[in-house]
Amino acid sequence: xxxxxxxxxxxxxxxxxxxxxxxxxxxxxxxxxxxxxxxxxxxxxxxxxxxxxxxxxxxxxxxxxxxxxxxxxxxxxxxxxxxxxxxxxxxxxxxxxxxxxxxxxxxxxxxxxxxxxxxxxxxxxxxxxxxxxxxxxxxxxxxxxxxxxxxxxxxxxxxxxxxxxxxxxxxxxxxxxxxxxxxxxxxxxxxxxxxxxxxxxxxxxxxxxxxxxxxxxxxxxxxxxxxxxxxxxxxxxxxxxxxxxxxxxxxxxxxxxxxxxxxxxxxxxxxxxxxxxxxxxxxxxxxxxxxxxxxxxxxxxxxxxxxxxxxxxxxxxxxxxxxxxxxxxxxxxxxxxxxxxxxxxxxxxxxxxxxxxxxxxxxxxxxxxxxxxxxxxxxxxxxxxxxxxxxxxxxxxxxxxxxxxxxxxxxxxxxxxxxxxxxxxxxxxxxxxxxxxxxxxxxxxxxxxxxxxxxxxxxxxxxxxxxxxxxxxxxxxxxxxxxxxxxxxxxxxxxxxxxxxxxxxxxxxxxxxxxxxxxxxxxxxxxxxxxxxxxxxxxxxxxxxxxxxxxxxxxxxxxxxxxxxxxxxxxxxxxxxxxxxxxxxxxxxxxxxxxxxxxxxxxxxxxxxxxxxxxxxxxxxxxxxxxxxxxxxxxxxxxxxxxxxxxxxxxxxxxxxxxxxxxxxxxxxxxxxxxxxxxxxxxxxxxxxxxxxxxxxxxxxxxxxxxxxxxxxxxxxxxxxxxxxxxxxxxxxxxxxxxxxxxxxxxxxxxxxxxxxxxxxxxxxxxxxxxxxxxxxxxxxxxxxxxxxxxxxxxxxxxxxxxxxxxxxxxxxxxxxxxxxxxxxxxxxxxxxxxxxxxxxxxxxxxxxxxxxxxxxxxxxxxxxxxxxxxxxxxxxxxxxxxxxxxxxxxxxxxxxxxxxxxxxxxxxxxxxxxxxxxxxxxxxxxxxxxxxxxxxxxxxxxxxxxxxxxxxxxxxxxxxxxxxxxxxxxxxxxxx
Numbered sequence: 022x023x024x025x026x027x028x029x030x031x032x033x034x035x036x037x038x039x040x041x042x043x044x045x046x047x048x049x050x051x052x053x054x055x056x057x058x059x060x061x062x063x064x065x066x067x068x069x070x071x072x073x074x075x076x077x078x079x080x081x082x083x084x085x086x087x088x089x090x091x092x093x094x095x096x097x098x099x100x101x102x103x104x105x106x107x108x109x110x111x112x113x114x115x116x117x118x119x120x121x122x123x124x125x126x127x128x129x130x131x132x133x134x135x136x137x138x139x140x141x142x143x144x145x146x147x148x149x150x151x152x153x154x155x156x157x158x159x160x161x162x163x164x165x166x167x168x169x170x171x172x173x174x175x176x177x178x179x180x181x182x183x184x185x186x187x188x189x190x191x192x193x194x195x196x197x198x199x200x201x202x203x204x205x206x207x208x209x210x211x212x213x214x215x216x217x218x219x220x221x222x223x224x225x226x227x228x229x230x231x232x233x234x235x236x237x238x239x240x241x242x243x244x245x246x247x248x249x250x251x252x253x254x255x256x257x258x259x260x261x262x263x264x265x266x267x268x269x270x271x272x273x274x275x276x277x278x279x280x281x282x283x284x285x286x287x288x289x290x291x292x293x294x295x296x297x298x299x300x301x302x303x304x305x306x307x308x309x310x311x312x313x314x315x316x317x318x319x320x321x322x323x324x325x326x327x328x329x330x331x332x333x334x335x336x337x338x339x340x341x342x343x344x345x346x347x348x349x350x351x352x353x354x355x356x357x358x359x360x361x362x363x364x365x366x367x368x369x370x371x372x373x374x375x376x377x378x379x380x381x382x383x384x385x386x387x388x389x390x391x392x393x394x395x396x397x398x399x400x401x402x403x404x405x406x407x408x409x410x411x412x413x414x415x416x417x418x419x420x421x422x423x424x425x426x427x428x429x430x431x432x433x434x435x436x437x438x439x440x441x442x443x444x445x446x447x448x449x450x451x452x453x454x455x456x457x458x459x460x461x462x463x464x465x466x467x468x469x470x471x472x473x474x475x476x477x478x479x480x481x482x483x484x485x486x487x488x489x490x491x492x493x494x495x496x497x498x499x500x501x502x503x504x505x506x507x508x509x510x511x512x513x514x515x516x517x518x519x520x521x522x523x524x525x526x527x528x529x530x531x532x533x534x535x536x537x538x539x540x541x542x543x544x545x546x547x548x549x550x551x552x553x554x555x556x557x558x559x560x561x562x563x564x565x566x567x568x569x570x571x572x573x574x575x576x577x578x579x580x581x582x583x584x585x586x587x588x589x590x591x592x593x594x595x596x597x598x599x600x601x602x603x604x605x606x607x608x609x610x611x612x613x614x615x616x617x618x619x620x621x622x623x624x625x626x627x628x629x630x631x632x633x634x635x636x637x638x639x640x641x642x643x644x645x646x647x648x649x650x651x652x653x654x655x656x657x658x659x660x661x662x663x664x665x666x667x668x669x670x671x672x673x674x675x676x677x678x679x680x681x682x683x684x685x686x687x688x689x690x691x692x693x694x695x696x697x698x699x700x701x702x703x704x705x706x707x708x709x710x711x712x713x714x715x716x717x718x719x720x721x722x723x724x725x726x727x728x729x730x731x732x733x734x735x736x737x738x739x740x741x742x743x744x745x746x747x748x749x750x751x752x753x754x755x756x757x758x759x760x761x762x763x764x765x766x767x768x769x770x771x772x773x774x775x776x777x778x779x780x781x782x783x784x785x786x787x788x789x790x791x792x793x794x795x796x797x798x799x800x801x802x803x804x805x806x807x808x809x810x811x812x813x814x815x816x817x818x819x820x821x822x823x824x825x826x827x828x829x830x831x832x833x834x835x836x837x838x839x840x841x842x843x844x845x846x847x848x849x850x851x852x853x854x855x856x857x858x859x860x861x862x863x864x865x866x867x868x869x870x871x872x873x874x875x876x877x878x879x880x881x882x883x884x885x886x887x888x889x890x891x892x893x894x895x896x897x898x899x900x901x902x903x904x905x906x907x908x909x910x911x912x913x914x915x916x917x918x919x920x921x922x923x924x925x926x927x928x929x930x931x932x933x934x935x936x937x938x939x940x941x942x943x944x945x946x947x948x949x950x951x952x953x954x955x956x957x958x959x960x961x962x963x964x965x966x967x968x969x970x971x972x973x974x975x976x977x978x979x980x981x982x983x984x985x986x987x988x989x990x991x992x993x994x995x996x997x998x
Contacts, residue, residue: 056891057108058130058232059408060137061122063416065227065257066220067338068191069116075202075212077193079220080114081158082213086121087112088150090139096150097815099136104811105876107883108133109409116191116338117257120416124409126886130232131242138246141221151210153822155198156848160825162194163781163847165475167278167675169459172477173285174339176275176457179472180267180481186344187266190474197474222254223247227419229412257420260344265289270489272456274364275479276463278777279671282354284365285457286372290334290346290448294421299436301445302348306333307392308379308503309350309372312608315502317375319605323500325656326358326368328601328664348449354460355660364458370491374498376449382503384439391507391612393434398511399614400432402568402633404894451489509613511635514569519562519732524548524995528913535917537889540565546913547726547902550733550995551740556747557989558725558740559906560733563895571634571729572899573641573739576907577721578625578756583691587701589623590665590693594702595710596621597661598653603644610640617644623692626717627907631896634730638739645746651714658707666702669695674776676784676953677826677845683771683951684786684841688834690759690977719748722756724906728899733995756909758835762981763790763947769976772851772952772962782824784953785851787842787858789946791938793983794836796915800922801934802831802840807884812868813842816861823849823857835908836985840939850961851952862939869932877928888920909987 068079075081087110089096103110106129112121121140125133165171171192181187190197202209228247230239267289277283293302310332312318318330332350334340340347350372352358354365361367406414415427422430468478525545532544542565551558563571582588600619607617615632617640628644630637653661673679673695686692725743727736763769775782791798809829818827824846832839842858849857892898905913912918937945954962 056127056233056893057124057408058127058133058230059122059124059412060130060134060231061120061229061409061412061416062137062141063227063413063420064119064121064141064221065117065225065420067115067117067119068189069186069260069338069342069344070216070220070258071189071191072212072216074205074207075209075216076190076197077158078198078212078216079119080191080193081155081198082146082216083112083114083119083121084154084158085146085150085213086140086144088154089145089147090136091143091145092139093136094145097811097819099133099139100811100815102129102132102136104807105129105879105883106132107807107886111409114191116186117260117342118338118417118420120413122409122413122416124407126883127233130230130234134230134242134246138250141226141247142249142251144217146210146213146217148210151213153819155195155209156822157818157825158193158198159195160822160847162192164825164845165192167777167780169277169279169283172275172278172475173457173459175475176273176472176477176479177267177339179474180273182264182266182268185263185266186260187339192474194474218251220254221251223250223252224255225257226250227416229415229419231408231412260342261292263344265345267455268483269453269455270451270484271481272366272458272484273479273481274458274460274463274466274468275477276466276468277459277461278779279674280461280667281671282356282359282365282458282460282462284352284354284358284368285459286350286369287455287457288348288350288449288453289455290348290445292341292343293334293346293445294341294343296438296441297422297426297430298433299438299441300434301438301441302334302346303392303434304384304389304442305348305379305445305449307388307612309375311504313504313605315500316504316605317371317501320498320500321352321358321368321371322601322657322660323654324357325355325660326361327352327354328660329353355663359460359462364460366456369456370495371498371501373451373492373495375501376446377494377496378501378503380443380446380449384442385503386437386439387506388503389434389437391510393437394510395507395612395614396432396434398514398633400429402514402570402614403432404566404568404570404896407893451484451492454492505609507609507613509610509615509636509640511569511613511633513635514633516567516569517562517634517730517732517735522548522562522733522995525562531914535914535921537917537920539889539891539917543891543898544914544917547728547906548995549990550736551725551744552989552991553744555721556723556725556744557906558743559727559902560736560740561726561728561899561902562732563729565898566895568895569634569730570632570895571637571727571731572629572631572896573637573728574630574724574726574899574903574907575628575743576622576625576724577627577717578723579716579721582624583693585701586693586697587704590669590698590702591705591709591713592621592624592626593698594662594665594705595713596626597665598658598710599626599648599651599714601657601661602651602653603647606640606643606647610636615640619644622907623689625907629903631899638735638742641739642742645743648714648718649746651711653707653710655707658710662702662705666699669699669702670776674780676775676780676782676955677843679773679776679953680784680786680843680951683773683953684788684949685834687769687771687949687951687976688761688837690761690982718746721747723747726899726903726906728902729895756987758985758987760835760837760983760985761977762792762837762983763949764980765945765947766943767947769949769980770952771949771976772954774959774962775953775955778956781847781955781957782845783847783849783851783854783955783958784845784951785843785854785858786949786951787855788832788949788951789840789939790949791838791840791947793985794833794838796918796922798838799831799833800919801926801931802838803888803919804880804884804923804926804931805840805935806831807887808869808872808880809865812865813861816864817844817857821857823854836910837983847955850958851950851954852961855950855952859941862941866932866936866940869928869935872928874928877931881923881926884923885920888916888923909989911990 108125110123321327418427468480528545532541547559547561550560618629813829817823826845829842
């Protein structure tokens with residue numbers, strides 16, 4: 022469950038968090054055998070319709086509909102059924118819609134629909150469920166308190182004009198849902214049911230069912246199960262005709278909870294839903310948000326003022342509704358950018374210089390044609406989405422678009438209307454503008470006002486007439502111009518043909534040995550087509566998706582990257598600077614459907630390019646040229662260094678991420694604590710970064726995968742062109758990882774205080790280590806996650822209300838297997854959370870013992886089907902193969918081996934295995950507890966059994982060191998010389 026408004030994750034540069042080094046193979050399998058069925062119901066009412074007496078009631082009702090219906094009164098019947106059938110569910114509340122959805126293995130579709138229909142036919146909303154579930158809403162609210170996007174969203178709601186639908190508190194918490202109505206003599210449950218009867222009606226709902234059955238069967242099911250949904254309220258309420266929510270020409274300032282500075286400039290537009298075939302806002306966002314040469318971003322970056330820009334009307338209901346659209350321009354500022362004018366206001370002048378230029382030049386059809394061409398290509402060759410994502414999108418689209426446009430409405434750019442573009446541009450003026458500056462430097466300022474729900478301090482002022490006049494005519498911004506024509510728009514969409522290679526037969530024969538529904542063309546591994554002193558190159562021709570797409574993945578690894586904190590952070594900084602240098606090229610390619618990712622893992626730099634095959638080799642060559650001619654400017658180097666420093670500090674700002682960081686820093690022996698990295702970062706120079714990139718090209722161990730719509734002959738040329746940038750000595754060394762192997766019977770504890778003293782949440786991870794990676798234990802852990810996830814969530818989150826975020830999952834950390842229980846709670850300390858996790862594990866022995874053979878076999882089957890889930894896109898397949906290559910496993914049939922092993926487990930043997938590794942009385946139990954305490958529990962951090970972050974080296978002295986070695990394979994395909 023989620024709130025759409027302000028729900029985005031505001032973490033900076035997640036790839037700098039060591040959590041990405043946790044190689045959790047199964048994290049994608051829950052949503053990726055046979056294809057899943059999926060269902061969504063969008064109820065076209067939401068937080069705009071909240072009753073004044075009970076703020077947040079829409080969101081609360083969304084929670085409550087999961088808690089049982091007349092036909093299925095058991096609270097967790099719905100989730101339990103989906104879990105047993107390999108499915109999952111969720112929902113979100115937005116301003117004008119509430120969207121409920123689930124996916125499930127095809128065999129469970131009708132059963133899932135039966136339980137789902139009860140949400141809308143006969144929900145119970147029992148009193149005891151209300152009393153407990155309001156605690157979940159409260160926990161969700163507390164989790165959002167330090168989320169910068171949520172805080173900004175709530176400030177906007179608070180400062181919206183009284184009487185407008187935006188002027189609300191939509192999250193809901195215990196005070197708004199229980200205390201406030203009760204103080205007025207009202208019964209919260211009565212208001213909840215009243216809201217349901219007043220807003221939920223069949224005419225206001227859109228249902229999407231995606232299944233393998235024929236349309237007649239699906240339609241019959243829909244009629245049989247949903248015909249009893251109450252009706253009679255009429256179509257959804259429109260909020261058109263309302264006055265603008267915000268007074269224009271105002272500037273707001275508020276503190277950020279993390280390190281950093283952002284400038285937001287918001288323009289209020291009329292509702293543009295009816296113009297979806299022309300999308301005039303897309304024209305404006307394409308220009309303002311452009312990242313190529315001569316762009317607003319390019320000029321501001323060259324001055325060292327900003328690092329990122331985004332522009333446009335977001336997809337959430339706060340930004341696009343019948344009440345109007347909100348066009349937002351966001352700048353991520355450097356320290357220099359914050360000082361440019363009054364707290365970054367000089368950036369607003371540059372923005373208006375560009376807006377005034379766009380107005381002066383007037384709408385350009387060639388720009389529109391490029392936008393339309395790119396959108397048309399993306400829709401025509403759109404890849405299959407996750408089933409659950411797809412149905413929820415379509416459920417919303419059914420209300421927004423004509424029936425014939427429901428599938429393509431988001432992509433349509435069919436009508437060039439320059440007059441409409443001009444009309445929309447007239448709203449981009451200072452008197453219609455709202456400016457918001459968020460900065461961590463404001464924490465020490467005395468701000469005169471306070472938002473009452475989140476307790477956000479802020480200031481507000483009105484722009485003077487002189488300031489507005491200056492902005493309206495500002496043009497002094499040399500270097501800014503319209504973007505160049507896009508050379509990366511593809512024109513060749515032919516699908517290549519190639520005779521079957523003799524070397525492919527071995528992979529197909531191996532695939533044929535597995536009894537599963539996955540096609541052999543998808544299972545077959547890539548071929549190793551080139552091995553030399555320091556490079557291995559892999560290739561696979563696509564014989565399954567038959568689409569004009571391909572992927573190219575490269576990695577560069579140096580033996581000594583983990584040898585010091587300086588080398589470790591040098592990898593991260595060099596990657597950041599390289600990505601920044603390439604952005605003017607990669608952005609144009611991205612617009613044209615060629616996406617580039619440049620990122621660092623713990624010991625390597627990786628480049629991934631995916632998209633249409635026509636221009637991909639050209640882009641790859643330019644990227645490698647950029648590496649070979651690595652010459653960052655001083656301004657950009659310092660900006661990247663500042664960004665990285667901020668990202669490292671912010672990477673553990675959230676308690677859950679802090680806990681994961683401590684677990685990984687404990688287990689991965691060659692990783693370096695953040696404080697070491699931050700100290701080393703201060704000493705890095707441009708010269709060191711240039712030397713590092715040169716070393717990657719000259720001495721790095723390189724891996725390449727070319728996969729998709731490209732023949733072997735074409736691949737030969739790509740690989741030979743790629744190798745021109747590489748030196749071929751010294752010879753490749755075997756890759757190895759040093760991991761902590763916990764001692765049996767010993768319970769290690771790592772404890773720390775939250776980084777943000779205002780953070781109210783605690784976090785706890787209880788990690789059980791099983792041992793080095795092997796198919797048998799991996800299969801058992803996969804089966805355990807399948808059986809345990811739902812009852813763990815139901816017991817500790819739904820029934821005990823420990824916290825909003827409750828999960829358990831398999832962990833494969835560079836070849837060391839384990840299982841982790843994770844909980845975030847504002848109410849309970851990590852010590853109490855651990856007690857409840859231990860109690861759950863103890864009770865779970867009885868759950869397993871009492872489980873019928875039929876139930877156990879059902880879980881076995883669901884776990885197997887998850888392993889057999891086929892890739893939905895060529896990119897997914899490429900990433901699956903790449904994982905085996907880059908991690909040095911080369912076990913391309915790994916999931917299928919796991920499925921075979923899962924099928925071998927019987928209940929008694931599984932019970933014995935579970936007892937061996939998870940019973941606290943077992944001599945084989947190896948456990949690590951990570952505790953993150955909020956300031957209310959600061960006294961509990963010190964514990965004679967606990968290691969603080971500073972004791973990490975002592976901890977490493979007390980564990981065994983397990984070395985996981987990865988050997989490069991022998992050749993398996995035609996060699997390229």
